[in-house]
Amino acid sequence: MRKKKQNSDKNLNMKELLFTMFKIGCIGFGGGTALVPVIESEVVYEKKLIDKDEYTKDVVVANITPGALPVEVAAGVGRKVCGIPGMLLSAVLMGLPGTFLTVLILMLINSSGERILQQILFASVGVTAYIIYMLLMYAKGTFRECREKGMAKSGTVFMFLVFLLTSGKDVFQLFGINRTPVFDIATIDVLCAAFFIIFFTGGRFRWSRIILSTVITVAYCLCVGQMHLISSSKVLFGLRLTMIALSIYGLCNGIEGKISFSWKALKKLVQEELGWTLLLMLLSVPALLCFGNTLRFAVRGLISAVLSFGGGDAYLAVANGMFVNTGMISHDEFYFQIASVANGLPGSILCKILAGVGYILGCQDGGVWCGIFVALCGFACSIAASGGTFSAVVYIYEQFENLRIFQVLQTYMRPIVAGLLLSVSTSMLYQNVNLAGWYGWPKAGMALLTIGVILLNVFWRRRGVVRPLQSVLFSAAASLAMCNVFASIP
Known part of the structure; x- marks a missing residue:
């Protein structure tokens, strides 16, 4: 009887998990980092699938791992709730909606695809406003949590320093x-600087190390900043070596706690990596049967995913090198078809770009169905590379997580992420305002529409009258209606 109840609970958790991941994948505008509070709201507070500490660990690992961040976080949640099947299916369903829409619009690009994309962009204004609201609530919750832990000053300083260091371009454009x-x-680069400070100081206030780490970090920021006030590559190389050496020194001199190792954990890692490999092989079979360059495309796709640190813009640069500079697809196909469509849709840019490249390659070689199959292979590469790398980094992280320094890292990671999210919210507000510029509408009107939808969500939250999914739908409907009104005005 107890076994039946456990199986029933597991099946129920699996259904809730998969529905939640698919739903978030459908509203995932704004990039991977923007979805951190959205996923947290659903899986920690709404569905109570995992606790906050477990989720925070997944976010920490995902932020230091190359690949599609929302896919990695979804995989981390899935492996805790329903093991390897939950891990694989959660990752797939998180990336599927945006990938499906990308391929669909590329199929229709010469007929009604542009009209469909336009309506998606109009609805995305409201969804973006909802996500900005969630980002602000995450930052507010982070400040409250820092205050409760007695680290209000240091946590707030980390949060706003990260925001100031990463938001300059978006603030200027806005x-x-x-x-x-x-x-x-x-x-x-911000994460590298933050990890250097944490590892070198050990999370303790010692004037000598604080001053030294501050001087080195400021010099590093002047090297990698947009203006490149320190433009010497030799200086940058020297700073990076110094940061690595001092980080190792700080770690070696501040080791407190126990490094854990177990064959059971290693066996689990091997099983997870086999799962990702089988998923890749299974989804790539149709492409192998119809497209002669499938292996070449898949290898390039996997390498590009593993090299994709730094978000969507960084991946576009990597993919450009892998597929455009090598002559696999043209510059116009990549930027004016694939990238333009992918940037207007929800989901990970990595998943959408790889699927889009696959679709174009397959279509050129064997028609629409071949394009769909090669797009599926590209999608599989993005999921398997992100998930497989995430599993490996999780395994390494778990061996060291009992050390005090990694507990300090986990404590300060939330303010760091909150700072990044404040920067993302500025970028998302600019994207909405910029949309008005594309269509020749008043930018102030679009800014007011975005702020109005944010305030509506604040009102709904305080009154407790609607659930998160309803808030998303109402926000999308409001912006869809208003944008079509703007479009109808001559």
Whole structure:
């Protein structure tokens, strides 16, 4: 009887898990980092599938792992709730909606595809406003949590420093300032600087290490910032070596706790990697049967996914090198078809771009069905590479997570992510305002529409009158209606 009840609970959890991941995949505008609070709201607070500490660990690992961040977080949640099947299916369903829409619109691009994309963009204004609201709530919750833990000052400093270092370009664009910001540093560089400070100082306040780490970090930021005030590659190389050496020194001198190792954990890793490999092989079989260059495409896709640190823009640069510079597809096909469609749709840019490239290659070689099969192979590469890398990094992280320094890292990771999310919210607001520019509408009107939808969500949240999915649908409907009104005005 107890076994039947356990199986019933597991099946129920699986259904809730998969529906939740698919739903989030459908509204996943704004990039991977933007979905962190959305996923947390659903799986931690709404469905209570995992606890907050488990989720935070998944976010930490996903942020230091190359690949599609929302797919990795979904895989992490899935493996805790329903093991390997939950891990694989969660990752697939998180990336599927955006990938499906990308391929569908590429199929219809010469007929009604542009009209469909336009309506999706109009609805995305409201969904973007909802996600901005969630990002602001995440930052507010982070500040409250830091205050409860007695680290209000340090946590807040981390949060706003990360925001200031990463948001320069978006703030300048939002206010129409035609100048290059001093910083506007890539996410991966900010994370490198933050990890250096944490590892070297050990999370303890010691003046000598605080001053030294601050001087080195400022110099590093001046090297990698948009203005490149320190432009010497030798200086940058020296700073990176120094940061690595001091991080190792700090780790070696501050080891407290126990490094754990078990054959059971290693066996689980092997099983997970086999699962990702089988998923890749299964979804690639149709492409292998109809497209002669499937292996070449798959290898390039896997390599590009593993090299994709730094978000969507960074992946576009990697994919450009892998597929455009090598002559597999043309510049116009990549930027004016695939990238333009993918940027207007929900989901991971990595999954959408690889599927789009696969579709174009397959269509050119064997028609629409071949395009669909090669797109499926590209999608499989993005999921398997992201998930497989995530599983490996999770295994390494879990061996060291009992060390005090990794507990400090986990504590400060939330303020760091909150700072990144504040930067993302600025970028998303600019995207909405920029959409008005594309269609010749008043930018102030689009800004007011976005702010209005955010305030509506604040009102609904305080009154407790609607659930999250209803908020998303109402937000999308409001922006869809208003944007079509704007479009009808001559």
